Amino acid sequence: MRSGVSIAIGSLLVASGINMFFVPHHFLDGGMIGIGLLTYYWFGLPPGLTIIVLSVPLYAIAFYKDRSLFYRSVHGLWISSLMIDWLHPLSDRVYLSPLACALLGGATVGIGIGLMLRVGAATGGSDLLAQLLGRGFGFNPGKVIFLFDSLVLLAGLSVIGGEAFLHSLVAISTVGFFTTLLAYPTHNDGFSFR
Known part of the structure; x- marks a missing residue:
C-alpha cells in the first residue's frame, strides 16, 4: 500500500513538474524523461509514450536478469509516463521566469523521483539500465545516470x-x-547524502 501511494504521488509530482515548469520553457531533464521531452520538442510526439516505447527493451532485459527489479520498477514507468501525457494541458498554466521554473520544476520532479526511488520504483529505462550495469559490472549507478543525463x-x-x-x-x-x-x-536524524 505504501509503495503504491508513493508511486502515485511521485508520478503526479514528476508529471506536474515536467508540464508546468519544463515544457513552457523547453527545458530538458536527463534520462528517458529528457529523451521524451526532446522528441516532443523536435517531432511533437507525446513524451510519456516515447518513454514507454524506448524503455520496453530495457525492461525486457530486466525481466530476464533481475525479476525483482523489474517488478518494483514497471509500475513507476507506466504510471509516471501516462501522467506526463495526461497532464500536458498544465503546460500553459504557469507564467514564471525561466530561472524560477528551473528551480521549482527541478524540486517538484526531484521530490517525485525521490519518493519513487525510495520504494524501489523508477520512471524510465535509464535508471533501470544504471541499476543493471551496476549489478552486472560493478559500475556506480549514480555515475552511469549522470553520464546518460x-x-x-x-x-x-x-x-x-x-x-x-x-x-x-x-x-x-x-x-x-x-x-x-x-x-x-x-x-538517525534528518537526511544525508551517500
Missing part, C-alpha cells in the same frame, strides 16, 4: 538553444539534489 542534455543543445540549455542544467541539478535528499535518508 549529460549525453541527453548535450544532444538537446541544438534543439532547445543555449539559454534553455543553461536553465536545464539548473533544473537537472535541482532534480538531483532533491532526488538524493529523499531517496537516501538516514535512519
Whole structure:
C-alpha cells in the first residue's frame, strides 16, 4: 500500500513538474524523461509514450536478469509516463521566469523521483539500465545516470538553444539534489547524502 501511494504521488509530482515548469520553457531533464521531452520538442510526439516505447527493451532485459527489479520498477514507468501525457494541458498554466521554473520544476520532479526511488520504483529505462550495469559490472549507478543525463542534455543543445540549455542544467541539478535528499535518508536524524 505504501509503495503504491508513493508511486502515485511521485508520478503526479514528476508529471506536474515536467508540464508546468519544463515544457513552457523547453527545458530538458536527463534520462528517458529528457529523451521524451526532446522528441516532443523536435517531432511533437507525446513524451510519456516515447518513454514507454524506448524503455520496453530495457525492461525486457530486466525481466530476464533481475525479476525483482523489474517488478518494483514497471509500475513507476507506466504510471509516471501516462501522467506526463495526461497532464500536458498544465503546460500553459504557469507564467514564471525561466530561472524560477528551473528551480521549482527541478524540486517538484526531484521530490517525485525521490519518493519513487525510495520504494524501489523508477520512471524510465535509464535508471533501470544504471541499476543493471551496476549489478552486472560493478559500475556506480549514480555515475552511469549522470553520464546518460549529460549525453541527453548535450544532444538537446541544438534543439532547445543555449539559454534553455543553461536553465536545464539548473533544473537537472535541482532534480538531483532533491532526488538524493529523499531517496537516501538516514535512519538517525534528518537526511544525508551517500
